[in-house]
Amino acid sequence: MHVMLNGEPTELPGPMTIAALLERLGIDGRMVAVEYNLTIIKRARYAETTIEPDAEIEIVAFVGGG
Amino acid sequence: MVDPLVIAGRTFTSRIIVGTGKYPSHAVMKAAHEASGTEMVTVAVRRVDLTAKGAGALLEWIDTSHIFILPNTAGCYTADDAVRTARLGREAGLSNWVKLEVIGDQETLFPDTEALVAATRTLVKDGFVVLPYTNDDPIVARKLEDAGAAAVMPLGAPIGSGLGIQNANNLQIIKERAGVPVIVDAGVGTASDAAVAMELGADGVLMNSAIAGASDPPLMAAAMKAAVFAGRLAFLAGRIERKRYATASSPTSGLVTTARRSG
Numbered sequence: 001m002h003v004m005l006n007g008e009p010t011e012l013p014g015p016m017t018i019a020a021l022l023e024r025l026g027i028d029g030r031m032v033a034v035e036y037n038l039t040i041i042k043r044a045r046y047a048e049t050t051i052e053p054d055a056e057i058e059i060v061a062f063v064g065g066g
Numbered sequence: 067m068v069d070p071l072v073i074a075g076r077t078f079t080s081r082i083i084v085g086t087g088k089y090p091s092h093a094v095m096k097a098a099h100e101a102s103g104t105e106m107v108t109v110a111v112r113r114v115d116l117t118a119k120g121a122g123a124l125l126e127w128i129d130t131s132h133i134f135i136l137p138n139t140a141g142c143y144t145a146d147d148a149v150r151t152a153r154l155g156r157e158a159g160l161s162n163w164v165k166l167e168v169i170g171d172q173e174t175l176f177p178d179t180e181a182l183v184a185a186t187r188t189l190v191k192d193g194f195v196v197l198p199y200t201n202d203d204p205i206v207a208r209k210l211e212d213a214g215a216a217a218v219m220p221l222g223a224p225i226g227s228g229l230g231i232q233n234a235n236n237l238q239i240i241k242e243r244a245g246v247p248v249i250v251d252a253g254v255g256t257a258s259d260a261a262v263a264m265e266l267g268a269d270g271v272l273m274n275s276a277i278a279g280a281s282d283p284p285l286m287a288a289a290m291k292a293a294v295f296a297g298r299l300a301f302l303a304g305r306i307e308r309k310r311y312a313t314a315s316s317p318t319s320g321l322v323t324t325a326r327r328s329g
Contacts, residue, residue, distance in 0.1 A: 006113040025116055031125065032114060033157035035150075040157050058113065060154050062124050064095070065110025065140050066085030066225070066252075066274030 004056045012051065019046040021057070032061045069298065071270050073247050074163075074195040074216040076134070080105045081264070082294045083136065083249065084287070085274025092127040094283050099133065102277065102287035106134045108165050110141070111155045136197070138165040143178070145185035152189055164189060165219070165251075165272075166198040175225040179206045183213050190214030199251050202236040204243060217246050219272060222263055223253025226275040230259035234266055241267040257286075257293035264297025265305065 001012045012021070018041055022029045034041045035058040041049050051057065071078045084104040089095035099107060107128060128135065137155030142148035145168055152164040168185055170178030177200050189196050195216045200206050207218045220240055223229035230253060231237065241248045247269035254260050254273045263271050271294055280286035 006116060008116075027114060031158070033111075033154045035154060040153055042157070058154070059116075060111050060158060061114045062109040062135070062137065062155075062158055063112045064085070064087035064089065064124060065138055066087050066108055066272075 001051075001053050003051060003054065006058060015050055015052070017047055018049045018051065018057075021051060022046065022059070025059075027059065032059050034059050069302070071247060073197070078105045078134075078270075080291075081270040081298060082260075082290055083108065083251075083270060083272040084277060085272070086110075086124060086128070087274050088278040089283060092124070095278070096127045096129075098277050098283040098287040099128070100287075101284040101291065103291045105132060106136050108136045108138050108272070108274070109155075109159075111137055111139070111151050111158065134163075135159050135161060136163055136165050137161075138199075139167045139185075141169070142167060143169050145181040145188065148181070148185045149188050149192075152185075152194060153192075156194070162193055163195040163216075164197065166196050176221075177201055179203065179209075182206075183209045186210055186213040186215050197249065202233045202240065204236060204239045207240045207244060207248075211244060211246050215246060217249055217269070218244060219249040219251035221252040222250045222259065225252040226279075227253055228255030228259075228276060228279075229253055230255050231262045231266070234262065237263070237268065238266045241269075254290075257289040260290050261293040261297035261300070264294055265300045267301050270294075 001014055003010050003012055018034055029046055037056055071081050080103045082102050082104050083106045084099055084102050085108045086095060137159050139148040139151040142151055148168045156162055166185055168178045168181040170176050182198050186196050186198050197217045197219055198210050198215050199219045202220045210218050222231040249270040249272050250263035250268045251272040254276045260271045277283050277287045
């Protein structure tokens with residue numbers, strides 16, 4: 001299944017939830033924010049939001065800045 | 067002396083806001099934060115590097131028990147991008163505060179003030195506490211305040227330039243006319259620059275490069291803490307007027323002089 005993940009074309013094995021994607025990527029969901037097709041997904045909804053084909057997903061976190 | 071800085075109802079005993087970028091290491095950053103006494107640090111919002119582990123590692127080096135996280139929208143060149151980034155930052159940090167940047171030019175990193183005012187208005191309506199990074203223009207500062215900004219953050223000089231306060235007069239005018247706190251953001255090079263900003267009446271100073279780029283960041287952070295405190299005291303104390311000629315400090319009468327003999 002094709003998606004755009006942080007601007008990169010990415011293949012996923014099949015439909016999965018945001019929570020499953022984060023786990024697959026080894027990312028602690030408490031440390032990031034996730035945007036799905038330009039809509040921010042609340043943390044509480046990671047487990048119930050299923051990623052559809054061709055979705056655009058952004059996963060962001062805090063980095064050093066001024 | 068109890069002289070807190072209050073922004074949008076939140077009280078800070080420290081008047082220095084410090085960045086988290088460009089330190090030689092997270093450990094040095096943490097030591098610098100401690101030495102500065104800061105209670106608020108800025109962070110940037112970026113795509114997670116999916117090829118590297120340790121997303122969110124930065125936060126492990128910030129003592130959030132007494133340091134408040136202020137996400138920024140650095141690197142955004144349009145109001146839309148800044149609003150989008152601010153919303154992501156709110157989700158990642160679970161706070162509705164944002165240091166709003168809308169950059170207008172890559173070389174100077176001066177703000178696009180028109181887009182900045184528009185983004186401020188949008189985010190305030192969306193429930194954000196907005197602290198916009200702006201230029202040293204009193205009219206723009208007033209527009210930002212009218213748009214609902216919780217503070218205005220005029221630059222002292224270009225970001226990362228270390229040039230110090232370039233337009234002291236404008237900063238003073240901004241402060242005199244502002245109804246919200248004024249934080250001098252960007253341009254500080256060394257301790258005296260921070261002291262000058264505070265002496266002019268600024269309510270606080272935000273800096274990153276001056277500390278992170280110093281040879282000894284924690285030591286510079288300690289210097290900045292002292293400078294901001296000294297500058298604040300001097301402002302409250304009320305400085306003497308500038309005069310072009312000398313005024314003696316010692317009495318002019320009662321001097322022991324050689325008697326002039328006549329004849």
